[in-house]
Structures are given as structure tokens and as C-alpha cells.
Amino acid sequence: MPRHFGDNGSVAESDVDEPRYSRDELIAELGVSEEYAEKIWNAFGFARMTGSDKVFSQTELDALRLFAGSEGTMPEEAQVATARAIGQTMARLADWQADQIREFDQHPDVPWSIEQMSKALGQVQSLIWRRHLAAELDQHVERETDERLDLVVGFVDIVGYTSLSRRIALDDLERLLESFEERVFEIVHAHAGYVVKTLGDAVMFTFITPGDAAATALEIQTLTDDEQIPPLRVGLARGRVLRRLGDVFGEPVNIAARLTGSSYPGTVLVDDDLATILADDDRFYLKSVPTLSVRGYKRLKAKALEVNRHAEG
Incomplete structure (x- = not known):
């Protein structure tokens, strides 16, 4: 499966979820203000990344539309806090994973490319997250709903x-x-x-x-x-x-x-x-x-x- 890495470090698949939107185009499609978008963008940890690269797919746009459209049930400060929690967790995880992938890439006995290891790691990560989320949701009847x-x-x-x-x-x-x-x-x-x-x-x-x-x-x-x-x-x-x-x-x-x-x-x-x-x-x-x-x-x-x-x- 042909893949490439975007200028901002994102990984894209050419025949699945082809990236079509830049950051500015994404903001326009979501219909949110520049100020709000900047807050969320920075909270996710992307302050140093430019907005000109077309790295966002239709699937990602649909997911972010759900997030941005939750203003009626989730105040803006809660949305920013959620974005910050996700961004900090993912940034720390990615930092460690990148070190591991580079180390494996330099090992002569490892037959996989960086792209192959990144894809496999993404699949495993998604699998583990889904299992943890399902387990937490299954336990909701046993736990207090109050925070x-x-x-x-x-x-x-x-x-x-x-x-x-x-x-x-x-x-x-x-x-x-x-x-x-x-x-x-x-x-x-x-x-x-x-x-x-x-x-x-x-x-x-x-x-x-x-x-x-x-x-x-x-x-x-x-x-x-x-x-x-x-x-x-x-x-x-x-x-x-x-x-x-x-x-x-x-x-x-x-x-x-x-x-x-x-x-x-x-x-x-x-x-x-x-x-x-x-x-x-x-x-x-x-x-x-x-x-x-x-x-x-x-x-x-x-x-x-x-x-x-x-x-x-």
C-alpha cells in the first residue's frame, strides 16, 4: 500500500483516506472561528506546525466535525481541556515510539521499513485503545456516574x-x-x-x-x-x-x-x-x-x- 509522510510528520495512505484538506480548509469546512480553531490546534500540540499542508482526510474531517459540534453539550473550556489531554498523551507516546522505531530501523536484523512499522504500530495502538474503551464503557453500571x-x-x-x-x-x-x-x-x-x-x-x-x-x-x-x-x-x-x-x-x-x-x-x-x-x-x-x-x-x-x-x- 503506497504511503508517504507529510511535511508536518503525518502519515498518509494514498488509496485510503486520501488527505484533501489543509488546516485553513479544514477550519472553513468545520465552520468554526479562527480563535477557537487556534485554541484547539495549540491544545492538540500543533503550535509549531504550519497550516498549508493538505494532510486531513474526509474521515478526519467528519470526526473533527463531531468534536467541534459538541459546543451545545460541552463548554469551550472543556473542549480545550479534552484536546490538551489527548495532545499531551499522544505527543508523549509518539516521542517514545519514534525513538523505538528509529532504533529498530538501524538494527540489521529488522526487515521492516519505518513506514511498515509505523502502520503496524498504529493498528496495534488502535486495537488496544478500542479494547480499553469498551471495557470502561462496559463497567459504567458498576461505577459512579459522578466524577x-x-x-x-x-x-x-x-x-x-x-x-x-x-x-x-x-x-x-x-x-x-x-x-x-x-x-x-x-x-x-x-x-x-x-x-x-x-x-x-x-x-x-x-x-x-x-x-x-x-x-x-x-x-x-x-x-x-x-x-x-x-x-x-x-x-x-x-x-x-x-x-x-x-x-x-x-x-x-x-x-x-x-x-x-x-x-x-x-x-x-x-x-x-x-x-x-x-x-x-x-x-x-x-x-x-x-x-x-x-x-x-x-x-x-x-x-x-x-x-x-x-x-x-
Whole structure:
């Protein structure tokens, strides 16, 4: 299938979805104002791309028409926020994928061209996204429709990461972060949790069930047993949060982050509300710790979470 790359980096197929519209032509077809189009364009992350290349297909125009036509049900600021979330996610993903594709392209044993790998990656990416979206939509009856809901928020980070990053080679640092993220993701998903995002040397996750969150935090700490991953620290907090554009916000997020920063290597700290809930779960042992004084909270009550070694089984 003949394909080419546009001047702005877009990939087009000559016999499927032939690009026919430039940016200016697209704006005219959509019937939106220049000001609105500029906001959306920049939110998608295309501020540096010109508008003269004919890179938009009829299919893409129809999809954007649906997006632009949602003004009656979605305020402009919400549309811009949605575009920004999509743009930031896709830009970060594309940056990593481009590096991987270039690396594969230079390998003598890889028989595929950049175009072939890009097309295959696009198909796989679409497949994975559709499956995730279908799963989320299927679960809508089990989840609150309100964006505000009670969750356990957790953070895990690598102790002494800044110092460590100065001492080891970049290749070793990359392998460490990949191993850390991969194994944390596996544990969180195995306990029916949700990974919100990664933040350098940290992973943020959420749980609906407090017991699952606690079990996950303790299992995460076992990752250091093989000595390939440095000591970790975990903080958990429960409460009402705002779920927005794939992220979560609210006081539990702040408290969980503060608890993580206050934890000793190899420990798990939980806030007072979560500790009260876990007190009746005989899988866990909660140890008192001094009241914490951290940024934003002068008297933050917390407890250290441990495995109850006297529990049956």
C-alpha cells in the first residue's frame, strides 16, 4: 500500500483516506472561528506546525466535525481541556515510539521499513485503545456516574532516585525505570487497581477497595527482594476525589503524596481514614507513628502498614 509522510510528520495512505484538506480548509469546512480553531490546534500540540499542508482526510474531517459540534453539550473550556489531554498523551507516546522505531530501523536484523512499522504500530495502538474503551464503557453500571467519588490514592517512588541518577549510566537508569514501572503496573492491575500516571521515578494509582490497595502496597515493597530495584516507599490515602480527563485530583492525592515523601525506605504509610477501615482486616497490622508535619499539613495523622504475620494463612 503506497504511503508517504507529510511535511508536518503525518502519515498518509494514498488509496485510503486520501488527505484533501489543509488546516485553513479544514477550519472553513468545520465552520468554526479562527480563535477557537487556534485554541484547539495549540491544545492538540500543533503550535509549531504550519497550516498549508493538505494532510486531513474526509474521515478526519467528519470526526473533527463531531468534536467541534459538541459546543451545545460541552463548554469551550472543556473542549480545550479534552484536546490538551489527548495532545499531551499522544505527543508523549509518539516521542517514545519514534525513538523505538528509529532504533529498530538501524538494527540489521529488522526487515521492516519505518513506514511498515509505523502502520503496524498504529493498528496495534488502535486495537488496544478500542479494547480499553469498551471495557470502561462496559463497567459504567458498576461505577459512579459522578466524577466525584471515593477512592484510595497511592504513590510509590524510588528512594534516593536523584542521587542514583547521577551515579549510574543512562542506559542502566532506563532499564531500572522500565523494570520498576512494568512490575508496579503488573501488581496494581493484578489487584484490580488503576494506574493513573507515571511521574519520573514514581507511579500514581487508585483503588476502589481499601483492602486491595493495602495488599498492593505491601506487594510492591517485595519488588526490592531481588535487589534489582532500589528501596521503595509508598503512601496511601482515602477520600473524595475528582476524576477528570484520566487524572484524579483532591485532598487524598495531596495526602498520599506527602505520606510517600515522609515514608522510610521499605515502608508503607496510610492516612488516618484508611487506617480506620483497615483496622478490621486481619491481613494487616497497623503501627502507630508520630504525627507528621509536612507541607500543607502541620498535624497529619498516619500509620505504618505491615503484613499481619499472626493472621491465619
